[in-house]
Structure formats: C-alpha cells, structure tokens
Amino acid sequence: MAALPxxxxxxxxxxxxxxxxxxxxxxxxANLRAFTVTMNGPDSSPYEKGxxxxxxxxxxxxxxxxxxxxxxxxxxxxxxxxxxxxCLDVLKDNWSPALQIRTILLxxxxxLASPNPDDPLANDVADDWKKDEPKAIEVAKExxxxxxxxxx
Amino acid sequence: xxxNEVITRDVGLHNIKTSLSNSNSxxxxxxxxxxxxxxxxxxNENINNENTNIExxxxxxxxxxxxxxxxxxxxxxxNNSINNENSNGSNPSEPNIPNPGEGRTxxxxxxxxxxxxxxxPQSPTRNFMSNSPTVGxxxxxxxDADATMQPDTPIDEHDIDQTMVRDDRExxxxxxxxxxxxxxxxxxxxxxxxxxxSNKDEEDDGKDKDGFYSLRLTPLIDHSSSNSGxxxxxxxxxxKSQNSISIGRYTEKNKSAAHAPQGSNAPIVFKxxxxxxxxxxxxxxxxxxxxxxxxxxxxxxxxxxxxxxxxSQESSLMPLIDGDIIQLGMDYRGGTEEVYRCVKMRCEFxxxxxxxxxxxxxxxxxxxxxLSVKETNPLKNDELSExxxxxxxxxxxxxxxxxxxxxxxxxxxxxxxxxxxxxQFYCPNCRSMCDLETDIxxx
Numbered sequence: 001m002a003a004l005p006x007x008x009x010x011x012x013x014x015x016x017x018x019x020x021x022x023x024x025x026x027x028x029x030a031n032l033r034a035f036t037v038t039m040n041g042p043d044s045s046p047y048e049k050g051x052x053x054x055x056x057x058x059x060x061x062x063x064x065x066x067x068x069x070x071x072x073x074x075x076x077x078x079x080x081x082x083x084x085x086x087c088l089d090v091l092k093d094n095w096s097p098a099l100q101i102r103t104i105l106l107x108x109x110x111x112l113a114s115p116n117p118d119d120p121l122a123n124d125v126a127d128d129w130k131k132d133e134p135k136a137i138e139v140a141k142e143x144x145x146x147x148x149x150x151x152x
Numbered sequence: 153x154x155x156n157e158v159i160t161r162d163v164g165l166h167n168i169k170t171s172l173s174n175s176n177s178x179x180x181x182x183x184x185x186x187x188x189x190x191x192x193x194x195x196n197e198n199i200n201n202e203n204t205n206i207e208x209x210x211x212x213x214x215x216x217x218x219x220x221x222x223x224x225x226x227x228x229x230x231n232n233s234i235n236n237e238n239s240n241g242s243n244p245s246e247p248n249i250p251n252p253g254e255g256r257t258x259x260x261x262x263x264x265x266x267x268x269x270x271x272x273p274q275s276p277t278r279n280f281m282s283n284s285p286t287v288g289x290x291x292x293x294x295x296d297a298d299a300t301m302q303p304d305t306p307i308d309e310h311d312i313d314q315t316m317v318r319d320d321r322e323x324x325x326x327x328x329x330x331x332x333x334x335x336x337x338x339x340x341x342x343x344x345x346x347x348x349x350s351n352k353d354e355e356d357d358g359k360d361k362d363g364f365y366s367l368r369l370t371p372l373i374d375h376s377s378s379n380s381g382x383x384x385x386x387x388x389x390x391x392k393s394q395n396s397i398s399i400g401r402y403t404e405k406n407k408s409a410a411h412a413p414q415g416s417n418a419p420i421v422f423k424x425x426x427x428x429x430x431x432x433x434x435x436x437x438x439x440x441x442x443x444x445x446x447x448x449x450x451x452x453x454x455x456x457x458x459x460x461x462x463x464s465q466e467s468s469l470m471p472l473i474d475g476d477i478i479q480l481g482m483d484y485r486g487g488t489e490e491v492y493r494c495v496k497m498r499c500e501f502x503x504x505x506x507x508x509x510x511x512x513x514x515x516x517x518x519x520x521x522x523l524s525v526k527e528t529n530p531l532k533n534d535e536l537s538e539x540x541x542x543x544x545x546x547x548x549x550x551x552x553x554x555x556x557x558x559x560x561x562x563x564x565x566x567x568x569x570x571x572x573x574x575x576q577f578y579c580p581n582c583r584s585m586c587d588l589e590t591d592i593x594x595x
Contacts, residue, residue, distance in 0.1 A: 100543075
C-alpha cells in the first residue's frame with residue numbers, strides 16, 4: 001500500500017493530542033486509514049448519555065473525497081438507517097477537502113442533536129417521527145438505553 | 153597529429169566568427185551560414201529557422217549548426233575556409249565572441265533545446281561525424297569546452313595542446329554579456345539583481361552532511377513541439393565521490409530502481425526502447441564535479457545536442473554543469489509512440505535546484521499573508537497560514553494559489569479542484585463560487 005499521506009498523519013496526531021470533547025477516534029494498528037470512533041450522545045437530546053460506536057475509513061482519494069462513516073451501534077434516528085449509514089450532506093456532495101475527520105464527527109454529533117425527518121434515510125423512522133414526535137423520541141431514548149451503553 | 157588538427161579547426165571556427173562580426177558584417181555571416189545550409193537539401197527549413205532565431209538573439213551563434221547540417225562538400229568548404237582563417241592565428245583581443253561550437257551558454261541551451269534541430273535526421277549527423285573528425289576526436293574538444301566554463305575545475309587528463317586551446321578559449325569566454333547570462337541563470341531565477349547577490353554567500357560545495365553529491369534530472373518538455381521527449385517524474389540521485397550511477401532502460405530486472413526513493417543511488421531507468429539497457433552513467437569526482445559517459449549505447453548519448461560517441465562505442469567522461477541538456481537515443485518511428493521517444497533531460501547538480509529563501513521571498517510571502525482576511529485571534533491567524541488541504545504551512549518559495557475569496561493553498565494541493573470545474577472555482581474553505589476567467593479590470 002502506498003505511504004500514508006502527511007495529511008492523515010497530521011490529522012491523527014491532532015485528534016489524539018487535542019481530542020474533540022465527547023468524541024474519541026483512534027486509528028487501527030493494522031490499517032491507519034481505519035478509525036474506531038466513540039461518540040457521546042449530545043446533551044438534551046434523546047441520545048443523551050448514550051455512547052455510540054462508529055467506524056470511519058479514509059479512502060485512497062482522501063481528502064479529495066469524503067471519509068466513509070458508519071454507526072456500529074443501533075440507533076433510532078430518521079437520518080441513520082439500520083445498517084448505520086448516515087445521511088449527511090457533508091459526507092456526500094457537500095464534502096470539501098478543507099473539512100477534516102474532526103469536523104465531520106462534530107457534524108454527525110450535531111445531526112444527533114437535530115434530526116431531520118424531512119430528508120430521511122430510514123423511511124419508517126422518519127414516518128414515525130413526523131406522525132408522533134414525542135413517541136419517536138421515547139423510542140430513541142429506549143434504544144439509546146438499550147444499545148448505546150458504556151462498555152466495561 | 154590528428155587530434156591537434158581538430159582542435160585547431162575548432163578554434164578556426166571562432167576565428168571565422170571573430171573576423172565576421174568584428175567587421176560588423178552580420179549579413180555576411182548569415183550569408184555564409186545560408187550558403188552552407190542551402191547545399192543541404194533536406195531539413196533546410198528547420199535549420200534556417202534556427203539560424204534566424206540565433207541571429208536575432210544577437211548572433212550568439214551555432215556555427216555548429218551550419219557544419220552539422222552541411223553536406224560533405226560544403227563541409228569541406230567550411231573546413232578549408234576555417235583553415236585559412238586559422239592561419240591568421242587566434243586573436244585574443246576580440247572578447248565579444250561567444251563560443252560557437254559548444255552550445256554551453258544558457259541562452260543557447262535554451263534556444264536550441266526547443267529547436268526542431270533535436271530531431272535532426274541521421275544523415276547530417278553522420279556527415280558531421282565522418283567528415284569533420286570531430287566525433288572521433290571529439291573528447292578532447294569537449295573537455296576543453298568544459299574547462300573553459302569552469303576554469304577552477306581540474307581536468308585530469310589534458311595534455312599540453314588542450315591547455316593551450318583552453319587558454320585561448322578562456323579569453324574569449326570572458327565576455328561580459330555571456331557571463332551575465334550565466335549568472336542570471338544560476339541565480340534565483342528572478343530578475344532582482346540585488347537579491348541574487350545576497351544569495352551568493354550561502355553557496356557551499358554542494359556536498360551534503362553525509363558526504364554525498366547529488367544530481368537532479370528533469371524532463372525537458374515542450375508541449376508546443378510535436379516531438380516532445382519522454383515524460384518522466386524528476387529524478388534525484390546521490391553518490392559519493394568516485395561512485396557512479398548507471399542510466400539504462402527499464403527492464404524486469406531493474407524494476408525496483410523505477411520506484412527507488414529520491415536521493416538514493418539506484419540506477420536511473422527509463423521506459424523507452426531507444427534507451428539501451430546499459431546506456432550511460434553519471435560519475436562524480438572528489439570536487440563534486442559530475443561527469444557523464446556513454447556506455448556503448450546503440451542510439452547514442454547527446455550532451456547539449458552533440459553525440460558523445462558513435463553507436464556501440466564507449467565515450468570518455470564528459471564534465472557536466474548545471475543546465476546541461478542530455479538526450480538519450482533518438483526518436484524512433486517519429487516518436488509518436490511513447491516507448492519510442494528519446495529521453496531529453498536537464499541536469500542540475502549538488503542541490504543547486506534547492507532555492508534558498510532570500511529577503512525578496514520573505515517580503516513577498518509577508519505581503520501575500522496580508523492579502524488574506526485579517527483575523528484578530530492569533531490562533532486563527534496561525535490557521536490561515538496553513539494549507540487546508542495538506543494541513544502543512546504555506547511557506548515562502550512554495551507555489552501557492554490564492555482564490556478571489558482570498559483563501560490560499562499550495563498550488564499542488566488545490567490543483568485537482570481547480571481543474572475539476574475550471575473556470576468555476578468552488579472554494580473548499582468558504583464554499584463561495586468564483587469564476588477564474590473573470591476579466592481583469594483596472595478600475
């Protein structure tokens with residue numbers, strides 16, 4: 001495999017030396033382009049107190065194309081489907097090479113705080129959300145308590 | 153003595169020019185060149201063009217071209233006249249004559265490197281080789297040439313004849329216009345004279361801390377010409393004195409050399425079939441002087457357009473200087489196919505290509521920083537001096553692109569984005585859309 005670009009080395013160093021509050025991201029030893037990420041659910045959201053696992057992979061073209069990010073922990077969210085795929089503009093067309101792992105993870109955290117059922121990825125969840133938002137938030141809280149537990 | 157004769161002939165060439173331009177008869181010089189050329193039926197046009205160029209450029213001239221292109225008969229003629237001229241003896245009191253037969257001035261290199269003469273068909277070359285014994289005895293001549301360019305460099309094997317000629321040339325060489333030209337070429341590449349001067353005291357002997365001497369080869373590419381040489385990524389190699397670095401064709405056996413890291417001592421390989429498997433080698437002496445030698449290549453090694461040795465004959469070591477143009481082989485089948493293209497490359501030695509940051513660079517960089525949006529927060533300011541794409545700092549002497557929204561990146565980093573949607577430019581930092589083809593108004 002080609003040598004790791006300096007940009008990735010630099011980003012990794014900064015993620016470790018100056019971590020984002022509520023988010024950790026560590027590269028896999030076997031593949032420095034693959035990161036294991038944990039994210040705290042944002043306060044005053046249905047995901048509060050949950051700790052979510054994600055995987056993040058930097059493709060060969062990175063930073064000219066966006067990182068691939070996926071939730072590993074089950075989550076009830078209109079913009080995240082059951083496979084953990086995330087519908088977020090900056091992960092798709094609105095990606096810019098000026099964005100970084102750090103900013104992308106912050107965007108995902110912000111998405112948890114403000115679900116957008118009008119641009120859904122998980123249609124069933126989005127429908128529930130639109131029909132009965134208080135109930136959907138309750139389900140999201142249940143799922144968070146059930147699946148997004150702190151690991152020992 | 154054969155060698156001696158050649159040298160005197162060569163000096164004779166100077167004298168033709170000396171006398172011609174001395175009497176200010178530029179026209180007669182060009183007439184002469186034209187005469188010589190007109191006897192050659194093929195490729196006349198190219199050569200005439202070339203000569204015209206050169207005349208324009210203050211007759212910093214290649215009589216060599218004339219000789220090169222001439223047929224046997226005209227060549228004889230020329231040689232005769234040379235000998236006649238030569239009987240007048242060399243005239244050191246005429247300093248305004250650049251050396252013709254060498255093609256070693258920067259100005260000349262430049263001109264001729266982009267000239268159609270490069271693809272010169274073989275017949276004139278053969279004439280050149282067979283008639284004037286230059287190639288056979290060529291080594292002597294060229295060593296002289298180099299000795300002149302670098303009077304400080306000791307040349308190991310020169311005999312008395314050569315020394316004499318060398319002295320003769322040195323006097324001619326020390327012409328003010330030529331030296332200016334060379335200095336400019338070796339300076340910062342800017343036209344700020346004072347800055348060039350400030351740069352000079354930083355020069356060292358070119359040896360790095362581990363005692364290695366280095367060389368860099370960059371492809372000579374002219375997109376406007378139909379027969380551009382083979383493209384290759386610039387190659388940097390290092391060697392200790394007396395060690396050599398071989399040049400040859402890319403084969404299965406030396407595959408690893410093609411991917412050798414910059415600054416290694418791996419062989420230099422090219423994916424061209426006109427390059428022999430062992431084509432030539434670079435070698436460096438104790439003083440850091442680099443040499444090239446043709447190692448019995450079949451299609452030849454050319455140093456500033458002059459073939460070092462006939463096919464399958466080894467040449468002697470030829471001293472090299474910065475800016476020399478080396479060509480390996482000749483285009484085959486018109487060079488339309490990539491693998492049949494000759495390799496044309498520009499040589500630089502002992503890290504001369506590394507720019508040293510000078511006052512001018514620093515000031516410009518400072519000014520450029522001020523073009524960016526002013527931030528009061530010093531932390532933010534630090535971010536501004538960083539390229540958002542590679543996250544490394546924007547430093548003086550790097551190629552930098554500044555968008556209309558005043559964001560900046562290394563040109564190398566932003567280029568894919570620029571070309572992707574050119575002339576529309578979508579700023580990755582602020583997401584504003586700019587038109588890079590906007591007319592520039594001066595109001």
